[in-house]
Ligand SMILES: C=C1C[C@]23C[C@@]1(O)CC[C@H]2[C@@]12CCC[C@@](C)(C(=O)O1)[C@H]2[C@@H]3C(=O)O
Ligand SMILES: O=C(O)CCC(=O)C(=O)O
């Protein structure tokens with residue numbers, strides 16, 4: 001059975017630049033200077049009344065609120081999520097400790113071109129002419145081997161934090177997935193790769209991505225992480241108190257997702273976009289940097305077992321709503337993403353029949369969609 005780690009073997013990423021020592025850079029090197037030609041927008045976030053909703057998971061209306069947020073934003077924040085504050089602090093400290101190690105030490109745990117785990121520049125860097133002002137560390141499976149290189153004495157402590165964090169995230173991701181599916185009218189009986197609700201989503205896969213955005217001498221011309229969607233069902237993101245994450249809202253532009261104390265951000269990914277037949281579009285997001293404060297984030301990228309085929313669910317397709325995407329496994333989709341990046345969804349899209357009888361609009365991917373169905 002293919003695993004997430006194998007998905008990139010066929011599409012190695014060779015980044016032909018040295019990992020930078022950010023603190024030593026007093027000026028923005030040209031290789032990091034983005035202009036409007038490199039991005040489809042400048043750095044100004046739209047002035048909007050709204051920000052993505054903050055949803056209390058103890059609210060009896062949580063399912064309806066989540067359904068509405070998925071349809072209109074593709075992102076929301078959750079509070080009362082059950083993840084202990086101490087654990088959030090611990091993972092933040094682990095990230096801070098990791099990224100403040102000397103460059104040569106971090107490079108001992110470097111991600112190989114055809115691998116998924118380890119330290120390095122953003123994997124998506126190869127799709128852009130300019131470099132991003134960030135560094136990352138990806139964990140898929142056990143972090144033991146890499147953590148031994150990073151912290152020869154303290155690796156057990158950090159491994160335990162990661163294992164505990166992944167367990168808590170898995171539980172929350174399962175709960176959120178059931179809530180999102182319930183808002184579409186899909187129950188635990190309807191998902192063949194999932195066990196009974198209290199048994200969890202059997203064999204689901206995940207990756208943990210720690211990101212650091214160092215202080216930047218010229219933040220208006222730099223980009224922390226370029227615009228992308230995640231390939232996941234959903235991603236749970238912990239961000240420290242420093243803002244930087246922005247989401248692209250259809251008809252509005254880039255909107256900042258402000259850090260909420262104790263809150264976790266939930267992004268919808270491409271596999272949910274496919275499963276919901278475009279009703280819940282995956283959200284385009286990016287990260288900006290700042291001059292004075294280091295930003296840290298930890299993304300838990302959650303998806304189905306790597307070899308389960310995901311396709312538009314029968315509950316959301318019908319004669320007037322034909323399936324818009326062909327079945328695809330996460331493993332296969334990661335390969336498509338590694339090759340075609342933000343065009344990956346289009347690559348698995350089926351041709352829309354000429355006589356499709358539904359009102360169409362454009363989602364943030366520029367695809368035709370039908371948002372006229374009542375959900376929640
Ligand atoms: C499971 C995964 C999703 C991801 C690729 C990965 O193997 C681990 C890193 C993830 C990440 C994080 C930054 C953005 C992204 C597009 C990337 O290049 O690496 C995502 C990948 C994804 O969601 O496709
Ligand atoms: O740092 C952030 O806020 C976002 C990180 C992200 O998008 C990712 O890791 O996929």
Ligand SMILES: [Fe+2]
Pocket residue numbers: 228229230235285299
């Ligand atoms: Fe992301």
